[in-house]
Amino acid sequence: MALLGIVRSVAPRIVLLPHTYQARDFAPMLAARMRVPLITDVTGITGTGGEATFTRPMFQGKLAAEVKPVGGGPCFVTIQIGAFRADAVRKSGVAAITPMAITIDAAAIRQRPEPPFQEAKAAVDLSQAERIVAVGRGIKSQENLRVAEALATAFGAEVAASRPICDSGWLPMARQVGSSGQTVAPKLYVALGISGAIQHLVGMKGSRVIVAINKDADAPIFEVADYGIVGDLFEIAPAIVAAIAKG
Numbered sequence: 001m002a003l004l005g006i007v008r009s010v011a012p013r014i015v016l017l018p019h020t021y022q023a024r025d026f027a028p029m030l031a032a033r034m035r036v037p038l039i040t041d042v043t044g045i046t047g048t049g050g051e052a053t054f055t056r057p058m059f060q061g062k063l064a065a066e067v068k069p070v071g072g073g074p075c076f077v078t079i080q081i082g083a084f085r086a087d088a089v090r091k092s093g094v095a096a097i098t099p100m101a102i103t104i105d106a107a108a109i110r111q112r113p114e115p116p117f118q119e120a121k122a123a124v125d126l127s128q129a130e131r132i133v134a135v136g137r138g139i140k141s142q143e144n145l146r147v148a149e150a151l152a153t154a155f156g157a158e159v160a161a162s163r164p165i166c167d168s169g170w171l172p173m174a175r176q177v178g179s180s181g182q183t184v185a186p187k188l189y190v191a192l193g194i195s196g197a198i199q200h201l202v203g204m205k206g207s208r209v210i211v212a213i214n215k216d217a218d219a220p221i222f223e224v225a226d227y228g229i230v231g232d233l234f235e236i237a238p239a240i241v242a243a244i245a246k247g
Helices: 002-010 021-034 142-155 163-167 198-204 233-246
Strands: 014-018 038-042 044-046 053-058 063-067 075-079 131-135 158-161 188-192 209-214 227-230
Touching (some): 014 021, 038 053, 142 188, 142 233, 158 163, 209 233
Parallel strands (some): 014 075, 188 209
Antiparallel strands (some): 044 053
16 A cells, blocks of 8 residues: 555656565555556666566576566566676666655555565575585585585685575575576676576576586586586586685
8 A cells, every 4th residue: 555655646667676575475466456567577677767678587587588568657577686786786876765654544454464474594695695606416416515615615605506406405495596596696606517407597697707617518507607617526626726725
């Protein structure tokens, strides 16, 4: 009710919201009540104002749709967390903040929501990490995670993983990167033994520099990598650690 009153009084062209559990709960209802478009899980924006086009993943990231709202009314847009890097923002002044008084008739409230959904507390917010070392099936066993952990320590990075690793219980689900995990955009992303399934790529392709280490020269991960090393990660990763140690 509060947002409905604000949107109607301000009449914006676009209303931006984070693609969180809470926003996913009320945004569709709000858009339906106003009979206006809703574009969810947006990962890219081109153009401005009425000419803006929004990019969103479809079919678990296998396709990317470009959506342009039509009509004169406002359009609600939810932005995927981690899809845009803070250091890539162009400073063009300070946005105006306008306080607004909200009056809600308690008798008009017909729904009583349950407590907000609580996400599992992650040991680390990977979306804020500047450097990440991620592991995939190529790590072979949980015991071999120490290879990735040693490399992460050398880089001052966080350890992450593709879905199969977390599904196997080798790392917590909070460290999963991909369409069903976290979306990240670090300055450095090192992929160890990750083939590059599209479900994983959609979660990390916004990284500034991507380094892939894989013994399969045809692995899809090399298509998005800035630097690719074809070889045995169990030989290459320790060699990198040793080279860093030497200074």
